[in-house]
């Protein structure tokens with residue numbers, strides 16, 4: 001009999017909404033309850049492409065806007081089908097899901113589309129195209145926090161996109177993306193305490209991990 005697959009769970013939101021904190025808490029809680037789980041994050045700054053992206057975000061280099069958008073997407077695709085970095089090969093997303101490991105992912109294609117389409121001259125439609133066909137998340141939790149509150153959180157302002165005006169534009173683009181009913185969106189109030197946000201995220205996730213076992217993995221935006 002085929003092994004039950006793991007779930008693909010994504011956390012999204014504006015910068016500093018608490019995604020990394022909550023991904024780590026969720027992975028820990030799933031593991032503690034005996035469910036195999038691992039965290040991934042995008043951009044994955046450890047790969048060659050990820051290092052180009054990281055230098056851009058840290059304002060150490062400039063890249064043309066279309067180019068960096070495609071690099072962000074390539075950085076996701078390389079973790080689905082190709083996994084080499086300077087320390088060798090790592091197992092791929094698809095393989096891990098097939099092995100029954102739930103992946104908790106800190107940002108995904110939704111950040112790609114929301115951030116680039118917040119720039120002048122970029123349509124959401126164009127921005128979504130390079131990520132069509134990626135493994136489709138079973139659940140996308142949107143950590144809802146106003147850009148004004150996010151700006152008060154640690155280290156806001158250090159990286160390229162961390163201005164309140166740009167984050168407001170990003171928030172609007174996320175609102176557009178959330179109208180897509182082919183994606184299982186859940187909005188989480190990220191202004192609560194870390195513990196309360198975690199409780200909310202856990203309950204949605206446990207349901208998803210069970211349901212995913214008997215469902216095929218889909219393809220995003222197809």
Ligand SMILES: Nc1ncnc2c1ncn2[C@@H]1O[C@H](COP(=O)(O)OP(=O)(O)OP(=O)(O)O)[C@@H](O)[C@H]1O
Nearest residue numbers: 014015016017018019020021022153154192193194
């Ligand atoms: N619920 C919360 N209430 C108050 N502060 C929080 C909460 N969750 C996280 N923080 C704090 O906010 C800051 C950003 O948290 P975190 O790195 O988890 O967010 P993020 O969304 O992953 O950020 P980034 O967009 O930079 O990746 C950290 O200083 C963290 O301790």
Ligand SMILES: Cc1cn([C@H]2C[C@H](O)[C@@H](COP(=O)(O)O)O2)c(=O)[nH]c1=O
Nearest residue numbers: 015042043072107108111112115116161
């Ligand atoms: C995946 C992805 C991210 N971005 C933006 C969003 C953030 O401003 C940074 C990443 O910061 P983090 O602290 O490492 O989460 O990059 C983007 O513009 N496009 C993307 O696809």
